[in-house]
C-alpha cells in the first residue's frame with residue numbers, strides 16, 4: 001500500500017489496470033474481516049466512526065461492520081467515504097493528509113462484502129485504535145509550547161439533540177495590538193462539543209478592510225504548520241469570522257460547544273521569507289442555476305500578474321455544487337488541469353499539495369475555475385428544486401470560487417524553483 005502511494009501517477013495507472021478488482025476477487029479467497037478489512041477500517045474510519053465521535057454509527061466490532069457491509073461498499077466504491085473527494089484520474093496526485101482509500105483497499109472491502117463478509121480468525125484482529133484526548137493541542141509537542149493566542153467562538157453554542165444541521169456565522173475579536181506572522185494553527189471543538197462540530201472555517205477581517213482565509217477544521221484534520229519559509233500575516237485589530245457546521249450528536253444528547261482557534265506566531269521581529277496568502281480566486285457571482293436542471297456549469301477566471309507557488313486548493317460551493325476543477329491557461333495558450341474534486345456541502349476539505357508537486361505558475365497566466373451544480377431533485381442538498389437559485393451569502397444561495405493558498409515568487413525564485421523541478425523529474429522522482 002505504501003509502495004502504491006509512492007509510485008508516480010503513470011506507473012500507478014498501469015499497476016491498477018493490471019490488478020483490476022474483478023481479477024483479484026476471482027483469484028484470491030475472499031478477504032476476511034480480521035485479516036484484511038479491520039486494518040483498513042481501523043486506519044481510515046474509526047476516528048469518526050467510534051463512540052462519542054461525529055459519525056452516525058461506530059465501525060469497530062465485526063457484527064456492526066458486517067451489517068453495514070453493503071452500504072460501506074457503496075460509499076467506498078463511490079469514494080464518498082472517507083470524505084476526501086479529489087479526482088484520482090486527473091491532475092496533481094500527491095497530497096498531505098490524503099485520507100482516501102487506495103484502489104486496492106476499495107477492492108478488498110468490495111470483495112469481502114461480495115464474499116459473504118466472513119469474520120476470519122479473531123486472533124489476527126488488529127488492536128482497536130485508541131483516541132484518548134479529543135481536546136489536547138496536537139501541535140503543542142511539535143511547536144514546543146501551547147498556542148500563543150487562543151480565540152474561542154464568542155459564546156457557547158448549544159446543539160439540541162433533535163436539531164437540524166446548522167451553519168453558523170460567528171465573529172470573535174482577536175484582541176491583537178500588533179501585526180504578527182502566523183506559523184501554525186489548530187482548531188479544536190470543546191470536549192462536550194466534539195461530536196457536533198462537523199467543520200469550522202475561519203477567516204480574518206482586517207480593521208481597514210481585506211483579510212483572508214485562515215484555517216479549516218474537519219475531524220482528523222485539525223492543524224497546519226505553514227510551509228517552511230512562509231508565514232501568514234494577521235494584523236492588529238483583526239476580527240475573526242467563523243463558519244461552523246453543527247449537526248446533532250449521534251448519541252442523542254444536547255451538546256454545548258465552544259470551539260477555539262489556537263495560533264502559533266513566528267518570534268517577534270522575525271519576518272518570513274514569503275507571505276503565505278489564502279485567497280478567493282476566479283469568483284463567479286453571476287450564477288444562473290435554473291430549477292430542475294441536473295448539470296449546470298459555470299466558469300470563473302483570475303489573471304495573475306505575479307509568479308506564484310500554489311500550496312493548497314479548496315473548492316467553495318454551496319448546497320447545489322457537485323464538482324470543481326482548477327485549470328491554468330498559460331500565455332502560450334497551453335492549458336493544464338491542476339486538480340478536480342467532487343463536492344459535498346457537508347464537508348469543506350482543503351487539498352494540500354506535497355511540496356515536490358506544488359504547482360509553479362508563471363505571471364501572465366489565467367487561473368480558470370469550472371464548477372458544476374445540480375439544482376434538481378436528485379441532489380439531496382437542494383431545497384425545493386423547482387426554484388431558481390443565484391449567487392448569495394446564505395447557504396440556500398450559491399457560490400463558485402476556489403480558496404487558493406499560495407505565495408509569490410520573484411522571477412529569479414520562479415526560475416530556480418522550475419529548475420529544481422526539472423532536476424527532480426530527471427532524477428526520476430514524482
Ligand code: HEC
Nearest residue numbers: 041044045048054055056071072075081082083219220346
Ligand atoms: C472525517 C470523519 C469520517 C471518516 C474518516 C469516515 N467517515 Fe463515514 N461518515 C462520517 C459522517 C459524519 C457520516 C454521516 C454524514 C455523511 O454521510 O456525510 C458518515 C457516513 C457514512 C456512511 C453512511 C451512513 C448512512 O447512514 O448512510 C457510511 C457507510 C460510512 N460513513 C462509512 C465509512 C467508512 C467505511 C469509512 C472509512 C473507509 C468512513 N466512513 C470514514 C464521517 C466519517
